[in-house]
Amino acid sequence: MSATPRLHVTPDLGEGVDIPIDGDQAHYLTRVMRLGVGDPVRVFNGRDGEFNASVSVVTRSTAGLALGRRLREQAAAPDLWLLFAPLKKARTDFVVEKAVEMGAAEIQPVLTERTDAETVRVDRLLRLAVEAAEQTERLDVPPVHQAMKLDAVLRQWDAGRLLIFADEAGDEGGRPWGGETGRAGPIAEVLGKLGESPAAILIGPEGGFSPGERKRVRDLPFVRPVSLGPRILRAETAAVAALALWQAIRGDWRR
Ligand code: SAM
Numbered sequence: 001m002s003a004t005p006r007l008h009v010t011p012d013l014g015e016g017v018d019i020p021i022d023g024d025q026a027h028y029l030t031r032v033m034r035l036g037v038g039d040p041v042r043v044f045n046g047r048d049g050e051f052n053a054s055v056s057v058v059t060r061s062t063a064g065l066a067l068g069r070r071l072r073e074q075a076a077a078p079d080l081w082l083l084f085a086p087l088k089k090a091r092t093d094f095v096v097e098k099a100v101e102m103g104a105a106e107i108q109p110v111l112t113e114r115t116d117a118e119t120v121r122v123d124r125l126l127r128l129a130v131e132a133a134e135q136t137e138r139l140d141v142p143p144v145h146q147a148m149k150l151d152a153v154l155r156q157w158d159a160g161r162l163l164i165f166a167d168e169a170g171d172e173g174g175r176p177w178g179g180e181t182g183r184a185g186p187i188a189e190v191l192g193k194l195g196e197s198p199a200a201i202l203i204g205p206e207g208g209f210s211p212g213e214r215k216r217v218r219d220l221p222f223v224r225p226v227s228l229g230p231r232i233l234r235a236e237t238a239a240v241a242a243l244a245l246w247q248a249i250r251g252d253w254r255r
Contacts, residue, residue, distance in 0.1 A: 005033050006042045006050075006134045008141055013048040013067060018056060021063040030058050041065055046140035049074040074139055078251040079198040081106040081161070084239055085205035086117035086147060095203075095236050096125045100132035100142060102243035103252060108200075109147040114207030120147045150202075150213070159222045161198040164191070164246065166238050167218070167225040168208055184225035187242065191249040194224070201246060203239045 007029070011019045021029060029035045035055050043065060044050040052068035082104040086092050092109075099107050107129070109120045125144040133141040157163070167184040184190075202217070209217070217223055228241050247253040 004040045004042050005029070005035070006044065006137065008130045008134055009043050009045050011045065013043060013045050013051050015067060015069055017067045019043070019065050019067065021065060022061065026061060026063045029055065029063050042071065043067065044139050047074060050139055072139060077103050077105045077138065077140060077142070078247070079105055080246055080251060081108060081200035082239060082243065083108045083110045083153065083200055084203040084235065085110055085112045085115040086120045087206060087235055088116065091236050092117070092120060093125070093128055095239050096128050096144060097132045098240045099243060100129050100138065101136045102240065103247055104142050104243060107142055107144045108153060109145065110150040110153055111147050112150045112205055113210045113213055115205045122146055151216070154217070154220060157222065161200055161222065162194060163220070163223045164199055164201045164242065165217050165223050165225045166201065166203050166228055166242050167214060168228070168232055169214065184227040187226035187228055187245050188249060190224050190226045191246060194250060199246065199250065201242045203235050203242065206235055
């Protein structure tokens with residue numbers, strides 16, 4: 001891992017290309033990182049891989065980068081989405097930042113019956129996602145979508161994508177740990193049996209899923225309910241745990 005700052009940019013990248021940097025990014029490079037002409041930077045845009053670059057010009061409010069050689073070819077992140085019910089602001093920020101570090105390819109906030117928030121600030125979460133992608137050395141920034149009602153998301157679902165349903169309460173929502181029958185399988189066992197298919201993880205809100213919601217989700221053919229163990233995890237903990245296990249068992253944490 002290198003200490004050379006990484007920057008997500010939008011223009012096309014190629015050896016010998018010059019790209020303009022302005023606004024917040026110029027401020028970050030020249031005022032926060034105090035970079036000057038000749039200093040190294042790494043750039044990526046989610047399409048062309050990662051390039052070496054150096055600061056070629058600095059003005060009061062802009063900068064320019066001269067691209068050198070390509071350091072890494074573009075590689076796709078594992079096809080794993082995260083669906084989560086928005087939480088209080090700082091905890092939603094945490095979920096988005098961790099989802100980027102854990103390699104989620106798309107982030108979809110979903111509104112469930114017991115979700116606290118009615119919407120999310122996508123512009124702010126996207127900025128957070130860019131910062132996390134720069135820090136975690138990803139070659140892309142996953143999209144963070146507008147919050148949608150869970151039922152609407154599931155109505156338009158591509159059945160070729162398995163939905164790993166983090167179900168903390170089993171079949172009978174009224175009982176603390178679900179009914180004796182139909183309890184969700186341990187996540188490692190469930191993931192171990194899955195083929196190499198696109199997937200998504202669904203994490204509920206602090207208040208959990210309602211019994212009706214749970215039944216509707218479990219009745220869908222592409223859903224795989226999972227248990228994350230005998231304790232109730234905070235939603236953000238559950239999100240990180242499920243993402244980590246998926247990456248370790250099905251994703252790019254394998255050799
Ligand atoms: N319904 C829970 C209760 O009884 O207090 C609260 C929900 S929990 C704080 C938030 C979300 O994290 C759940 O909806 C579920 O998606 C996930 N989760 C937490 N612990 C879990 C577990 N042990 N197994 C599966 N999912 C879990």
